[in-house]
Amino acid sequence: MNSNTFRNLRxxxxxxxVDAGKTTTTERILFYTGENxxxxxxxxxxxxxxxxxxxxxxxxxxxxxxxxxxxxGTQINLIDTPGHIDFNIEVKRSLRVLDGAVVVFDGVxxxxxxxxxxxxxxxxxxxxxxxxxNKLDRAGADFGRVVAMMRERLGANALPLQLPIGAEGExxxxxxxxxxxxxxxxxxxxxxxxxxxxIPPELLDAARAARSRLVEAVVERDxxxxxxxLQGRQPSVQALRAGLRAATVAGDVVPVLAGSAFRNRGVExxxxxxxxxxxxxxxxxxxxxxxxxxxxxxxxxxxxxHGAMVFVRVYSGSLKRGDTVWNASxxxxxxxxxLYEIHADRRVEREALVAGDIAGIVGLKDVLTGHTxxxxxxxxxxxxxxxxxxxxxxxxxxxxxxxxxxxxxxxxVLVREDPSLRLRQDVDxxxxxxxxxxxxxxxxxxxxxxxxxxxxxxVGRPQVAYRETxxxxxxxxxxxxxxxGGPGQFAELTLRVAPLARGAGLRFESxxxxxxxxxxxxxxxxAGIRRAAQAxxxxxxxxxxxxxxxxxxxxxxRDSSAMAFxxxxxxxxxxxxxKAAPVVLEPVMAVEVITPAESxxxxxxxxxxxxxxxxxxxxxxxAVVVTAHVPLERMFGYIGQLRALSSGRAQFxxxxxxxxxxxxxxxxxxx
Numbered sequence: 294m295n296s297n298t299f300r301n302l303r304x305x306x307x308x309x310x311v312d313a314g315k316t317t318t319t320e321r322i323l324f325y326t327g328e329n330x331x332x333x334x335x336x337x338x339x340x341x342x343x344x345x346x347x348x349x350x351x352x353x354x355x356x357x358x359x360x361x362x363x364x365x366g367t368q369i370n371l372i373d374t375p376g377h378i379d380f381n382i383e384v385k386r387s388l389r390v391l392d393g394a395v396v397v398f399d400g401v402x403x404x405x406x407x408x409x410x411x412x413x414x415x416x417x418x419x420x421x422x423x424x425x426x427n428k429l430d431r432a433g434a435d436f437g438r439v440v441a442m443m444r445e446r447l448g449a450n451a452l453p454l455q456l457p458i459g460a461e462g463e464x465x466x467x468x469x470x471x472x473x474x475x476x477x478x479x480x481x482x483x484x485x486x487x488x489x490x491x492i493p494p495e496l497l498d499a500a501r502a503a504r505s506r507l508v509e510a511v512v513e514r515d516x517x518x519x520x521x522x523l524q525g526r527q528p529s530v531q532a533l534r535a536g537l538r539a540a541t542v543a544g545d546v547v548p549v550l551a552g553s554a555f556r557n558r559g560v561e562x563x564x565x566x567x568x569x570x571x572x573x574x575x576x577x578x579x580x581x582x583x584x585x586x587x588x589x590x591x592x593x594x595x596x597x598x599h600g601a602m603v604f605v606r607v608y609s610g611s612l613k614r615g616d617t618v619w620n621a622s623x624x625x626x627x628x629x630x631x632l633y634e635i636h637a638d639r640r641v642e643r644e645a646l647v648a649g650d651i652a653g654i655v656g657l658k659d660v661l662t663g664h665t666x667x668x669x670x671x672x673x674x675x676x677x678x679x680x681x682x683x684x685x686x687x688x689x690x691x692x693x694x695x696x697x698x699x700x701x702x703x704x705x706v707l708v709r710e711d712p713s714l715r716l717r718q719d720v721d722x723x724x725x726x727x728x729x730x731x732x733x734x735x736x737x738x739x740x741x742x743x744x745x746x747x748x749x750x751x752v753g754r755p756q757v758a759y760r761e762t763x764x765x766x767x768x769x770x771x772x773x774x775x776x777x778g779g780p781g782q783f784a785e786l787t788l789r790v791a792p793l794a795r796g797a798g799l800r801f802e803s804x805x806x807x808x809x810x811x812x813x814x815x816x817x818x819x820a821g822i823r824r825a826a827q828a829x830x831x832x833x834x835x836x837x838x839x840x841x842x843x844x845x846x847x848x849x850x851r852d853s854s855a856m857a858f859x860x861x862x863x864x865x866x867x868x869x870x871x872k873a874a875p876v877v878l879e880p881v882m883a884v885e886v887i888t889p890a891e892s893x894x895x896x897x898x899x900x901x902x903x904x905x906x907x908x909x910x911x912x913x914x915x916a917v918v919v920t921a922h923v924p925l926e927r928m929f930g931y932i933g934q935l936r937a938l939s940s941g942r943a944q945f946x947x948x949x950x951x952x953x954x955x956x957x958x959x960x961x962x963x964x
Contacts, residue, residue: 302649303571304370304606306357306387308415309397310405311376311946314427318397318554318563319373325560326362326369328636357383357593359604359635359651364564370651378407378948379731382713386592386662386678388414390606390651393571394422395563400434400553401914403442406885406946412447421541421577423548423566424449429457430464430553433914440549450546452510452537455562456500457551458493467551467559468492470504471530478558487561511536514545534569542572574649583648586610587618587668590675591660596706602633602653603660605646608675610668613645620657621672622664630656662712680712683728684880684925684949687735688753689742690725696748703746707738714738717827728758730949732929757880757926760952761829762838763873766791771868773861783853784861786810786818786846790869793838795878795952799826803843810846810858817855818843821862830870831877839873841866876954880925883950885918886935888943893917895938903927922950 307322309315357374372391374384388394394415398408415422426439436457443451455467458475466477466487476487492500508528512518515536518528528536540546548570552559575583587610591603612618616629633640633653646652660666663677691700704727708714715728729735732755742748768789775782793800801819803810810818822841829836843862884905888896896919897907905923912918928947935943 301367302370302573303367303567304390304392304574304649304651305567305571306372306374306384306391306394306420307397308374308384308388308394308408308411309376310399310402310407310411313376313397313399313402313405313408314554315376315397316373318395318425318427318560319371321554321557321560322371322564323360323362325564326364328360328362357387358638361634361636365568367568369564369567372651374411376407377731377733378410378946379729379734379737381407381410381681381730381948382711383593384411385414385681388418388420389676389678390590390592391418391420392574392577393567394420395567396422396424396547397554398424398426398439398443400426400429400436400439400551401431402887403439403913404446406883406948409446410948412449419544421544421570421572423541423550423563423570424451425554425559425563426549426551427554429460429551430462430556430558432461434461434464436551443547443549450510451549452507452546453503453549453551454507454537454566455549455551455559456496456503458496464553464556464558467562468496468500469562470500470507471533473500473504476562478556481556481558485557487558508533510546511540514540514543538570541570542576583609586672587612587666588672588675589618589646589666591657591662591664591666592678594660594662594710596710601657602655603657604635604651604653605666607646607648607650607652609648611645611647612666614643618666618668619670619672620660620664621667621670621674622661622677623659624670625659626670627657627660627666629654661709678712681730682880682949682952683713683715683730684758685731685735686726686728686756686758687739688719688722688724688756689727689739690751692749692751696750699746700742700748700750703742703748706746707741711738719833724753755929759832759834759880759955760837760878761831761834761870761875762836762878763790763792763870763875764954765874767869767873768844769865769869769872771861771865773857773864775857781849781852782857782860783849784814784846784857785848786858786861786865787844788822788862788865788869789842789844790866790873791840791842792873793840795838797838799823799837800840801843802840805843805845810843810848811853814848814853814855814858815843817859818862821859822866824859825863825866829875829877830867831875834877836866836870836875837878839870841869878952879955881922881950881953882925882928882947884921884923884928884945884947886921886943886945887913887916887918888935888939889915890917892939892943893919896935896943899934899938903931923947924953925949 307315307319357372359372362369372387374387426436440451440453443449454470457464458466466475468475475490475492477490478487511533512522518536550563589605589607591605593604595602614632618627620627632643632646634643635653665675691697704716708716713730717726719726739752742750770787773784803815826836886896900921903923904927905921908920910917910919
């Protein structure tokens with residue numbers, strides 16, 4: 294591909310742990326690029342990107358929000374993503390379609406759990422990154438320590454391009470290591486540009502040493518630069534920038550910048566770095582040609598009073614308003630009614646989209662997150678978007694019988710918008726269960742039902758989303774035979790089950806040969822197994838992580854049918870699972886607690902009482918960071934107890950680590 298086609302376009306995301314200053318940084322970007330004429334602030338609910346009423350009320354980002362800005366003649370399509378683990382699907386689907394990312398780090402906390410999770414996601418999708426160490430004006434901030442944490446905990450080849458001038462509340466600028474000059478902000482006023490001046494004498498030696506390391510890291514990845522450097526010729530700044538860009542796009546280095554977004558320091562150089570070092574669509578790994586057939590990925594859906602909008606990334610070809618396109622994932626045709634460029638909660642209508650664009654489409658009826666849009670029915674399907682595991686169930690019902698239909702409609706919309714929300718009926722109680730990644734996500738979903746759909750709902754207490762699995766192989770032969778006067782039902786099959794690794798899901802295979810079971814009945818066998826797996830044999834929780842192999846069987850010419858084989862398969866699975874040493878699995882959370890040192894003993898003791906296993910502890914400024922694995926079932930209401938143990942000074946974060954076998958005594962309680 295000729296990357297010049299896209300030289301003036303960047304598709305980037307801003308990602309971070311919650312409270313690292315990500316949305317504040319994004320709001321400054323909007324101001325400096327001229328998109329906004331006043332700066333929105335998280336603390337007073339005036340942000341542009343967090344425009345949802347719940348986001349403004351809670352002071353956090355819940356939905357990824359897209360906008361378009363321009364800097365130095367380059368168009369930047371920007372997506373601001375949530376930092377809270379409950380809304381991690383938003384980060385996943387954004388990173389799937391982006392060409393680059395700005396990762397914001399808290400200058401005090403450094404690498405935090407959700408930063409690490411998001412970093413691994415960016416690794417999975419091969420997204421080049423630059424890092425912005427933010428909040429360097431805070432007490433305890435340490436730029437060098439954060440860079441070291443990036444190298445140690447993330448395995449990143451972090452390469453500082455700047456050094457901060459001043460410390461904590463006295464931070465007033467940065468040293469530009471490429472130009473060997475200082476940028477100093479005289480005032481906090483966002484409209485005041487930095488003053489270019491000489492490097493303070495006390496930083497000169499450190500700056501020269503850091504620049505030498507920077508030059509060495511760049512030239513060793515470019516043979517021509519390396520040869521010249523070894524012969525004693527210093528590379529020009531322009532050559533260094535080109536080499537640094539190539540290394541960043543390849544994922545070999547991560548340029549690191551410094552600043553304080555809240556005090557309007559360091560944002561303009563950050564924008565310069567986005568343009569200079571992050572890839573245009575044509576340069577990004579896995580990008581395809583601007584010409585040729587249409588290929589676009591749907592990565593997000595929203596529904597409002599104007600109808601449903603599908604957010605897409607166009608990888609090749611183009612599409613125009615009024616076009617008919619194919620959903621290659623379903624084989625169905627769809628009509629494009631309108632196209633929009635998105636500016637947070639504003640829309641600007643477009644006549645056409647071309648390769649590299651990220652935009653919204655109105656008019657698509659049956660497109661879901663992860664579907665591929667193309668110009669022919671049998672087009673290749675793009676890699677989809679993995680959906681995180683749901684770990685908490687919430688029983689939900691309409692308070693008024695008249696609202697039952699509205700509740701069903703509202704739930705269907707929410708699950709369509711957010712694929713990490715799951716909806717199912719409890720087999721025993723008949724209750725409707727809404728499942729998600731955490732209490733906050735479910736709380737937000739319930740509030741949406743009330744505010745968006747006008748449904749007053751009653752909810753139960755959040756419950757752990759247990760799973761079941763088998764721990765031994767088993768094989769059964771099952772005969773389904775029914776005669777009731779009319780046509781009979783007959784299906785015979787032999788089913789073998791065996792355990793799989795955690796997270797493998799359900800795998801079905803048929804080894805039937807010779808037509809013992811007609812080929813057209815095999816899908817019915819799989820459907821019966823998958824339906825029966827929704828309720829395991831121990832306590833009715835979904836049965837996961839096993840392989841089911843259809844070994845043999847027989848059929849009757851007149852009495853066999855797809856329904857008979859589906860029923861037989863379900864019964865066979867239930868029988869086999871009982872013989873295969875079934876167990877209950879519970880979600881175990883990776884918990885990080887930041888506590889004052891004087892509360893450390895109480896915090897660790899409390900974690901142990903919760904069946905926790907402490908993994909380690911480390912210092913962070915005046916605090917101690919404790920990492921542990923704790924069953925989710927023991928973490929409900931933890932924040933209240935933690936505050937009591939630490940006089941309100943400790944805080945924690947958690948995310949799913951893995952599913953583990955539930956101890957026998959706890960399994961009896963869960964059943």
